[in-house]
Amino acid sequence: MKPLTEYTKTELGxxxxxxxxxxxxxxxxxxxxNMARGKPAPSQLDFSNEMLKEMETYRLEDGSDARNYGMVxxxxxxxxxxxxxxxxxxDQVLIGNNSSLSLMFDSVSLLCLxxxxxxxxxxxxxxxxxxxxxxxxVPGYDRHFTICEKLGIEMIQVPMTEEGPDMEIVTKLVRExxxxxxxxxxxxxxxxxxxCYSDRTVEQLASMETAAPDFRIFWDNAYGxxxxxEEVALxxxxxxxxxxxxxxxxxxxxxxxxxxxxxxxxxxxASSPANIxxxxxxxxxxxxxxxxLTQLRHxxxxxxxxxxxxxxxxxxxxLRPKFDLVLNTLDHELADTGLATWSxxxxxxxxxxxxxxxxxxxxxxxxxxxxxxxxxxxxxxPYGKDPEDxxxxxxxxxxxxxxxxQAMDIFVLCVKIVGIEKTLDExx
Numbered sequence: 001m002k003p004l005t006e007y008t009k010t011e012l013g014x015x016x017x018x019x020x021x022x023x024x025x026x027x028x029x030x031x032x033x034n035m036a037r038g039k040p041a042p043s044q045l046d047f048s049n050e051m052l053k054e055m056e057t058y059r060l061e062d063g064s065d066a067r068n069y070g071m072v073x074x075x076x077x078x079x080x081x082x083x084x085x086x087x088x089x090x091d092q093v094l095i096g097n098n099s100s101l102s103l104m105f106d107s108v109s110l111l112c113l114x115x116x117x118x119x120x121x122x123x124x125x126x127x128x129x130x131x132x133x134x135x136x137x138v139p140g141y142d143r144h145f146t147i148c149e150k151l152g153i154e155m156i157q158v159p160m161t162e163e164g165p166d167m168e169i170v171t172k173l174v175r176e177x178x179x180x181x182x183x184x185x186x187x188x189x190x191x192x193x194x195x196c197y198s199d200r201t202v203e204q205l206a207s208m209e210t211a212a213p214d215f216r217i218f219w220d221n222a223y224g225x226x227x228x229x230e231e232v233a234l235x236x237x238x239x240x241x242x243x244x245x246x247x248x249x250x251x252x253x254x255x256x257x258x259x260x261x262x263x264x265x266x267x268x269x270a271s272s273p274a275n276i277x278x279x280x281x282x283x284x285x286x287x288x289x290x291x292x293l294t295q296l297r298h299x300x301x302x303x304x305x306x307x308x309x310x311x312x313x314x315x316x317x318x319l320r321p322k323f324d325l326v327l328n329t330l331d332h333e334l335a336d337t338g339l340a341t342w343s344x345x346x347x348x349x350x351x352x353x354x355x356x357x358x359x360x361x362x363x364x365x366x367x368x369x370x371x372x373x374x375x376x377x378x379x380x381x382p383y384g385k386d387p388e389d390x391x392x393x394x395x396x397x398x399x400x401x402x403x404x405x406q407a408m409d410i411f412v413l414c415v416k417i418v419g420i421e422k423t424l425d426e427x428x
Contacts, residue, residue, distance in 0.1 A: 182215060364376065
């Protein structure tokens with residue numbers, strides 16, 4: 001297609017008729033392809049199959065039996081392995097079970113229930129009629145927003161820039177409002193845009209003045225080693241906060257969900273020594289210990305941070321053709337048409353596409369009718385409400401290349417149809 005501005009109304013109507021014929025042909029194929037979530041494909045999971053073989057030993061280096069109770073903080077070998085990978089002191093690392101989302105939910109829940117640093121529990125404000133608030137960079141990760149919604153936390157949208165959240169807005173809001181207690185951050189290859197936080201953004205987050213003494217940065221480094229096209233360095237939020245005099249501000253999360261097995265991996269929580277001591281005390285009332293066998297399997301399989309990085313290069317080689325296909329299709333079919341813009345991530349798991357305003361929901365519905373399931377419209381915004389109804393998250397990781405090719409052909413067809421219909425409607 002040529003740019004929308006170069007068509008007459010009659011020409012655009014004729015173009016739409018041709019696209020609708022193509023759509024009916026695609027609809028007749030009765031496809032059923034799911035691109036709704038960023039799940040690893042079987043080929044990616046297969047890279048870790050050796051982890052399923054019989055374990056070398058159940059004993060830890062200190063002689064402890066990993067099959068038994070204990071070590072709520074995780075086994076020392078695993079804390080060291082992932083601490084070294086991420087450049088974090090192992091003493092400031094706790095290893096949990098397979099879901100970092102669980103660790104995030106627990107973290108917010110504990111602050112709501114018990115508070116921290118002698119401050120009132122966050123739920124106190126809710127029952128007083130003035131619920132606490134979180135800053136939510138948008139578009140963002142829907143499950144972060146669900147945590148806030150379930151726990152009665154008011155969400156404030158903050159736009160993303162090429163360097164991360166708009167820090168002019170963030171610093172002003174947190175300085176003025178003591179009810180703003182936290183911010184969600186996916187700092188490397190953000191979900192869904194693939195934005196990487198700049199050094200300046202990390203420094204500002206660490207040093208900014210906050211009206212709430214118990215303000216927390218929820219640092220979800222989900223894609224910290226998921227480089228696809230280029231490895232991007234991320235400034236250390238823990239060190240920056242300590243340097244700025246706010247060591248307790250960051251809560252750091254990480255997991256192996258997209259490194260080893262999503263359903264049988266492990267998750268990590270890191271923070272200041274004081275926060276780690278506080279969390280260990282909470283954990284001791286919640287559990288007698290995590291799944292240490294899974295932790296030991298990861299240690300026996302990966303052994304060193306260098307081996308994890310080599311493993312992730314194999315992952316990148318498997319994923320890169322899928323991202324190439326998505327970006328090449330968008331470039332070939334939609335570039336310079338005026339119908340959409342999209343991100344070009346260097347890593348992570350998603351491509352974010354913006355349609356013309358008011359077109360995302362209908363595009364997703366049209367694709368669904370043709371057998372292509374995408375993430376629901378509005379998912380990347382608090383309360384599921386995209387104010388401009390234009391953002392669509394593309395998750396290319398799970399389908400095979402052939403399935404992805406079919407899905408993208410139909411997807412761009414839907415983008416064109418809905419966008420042209422809107423344009424024609426505005427020409428009336």
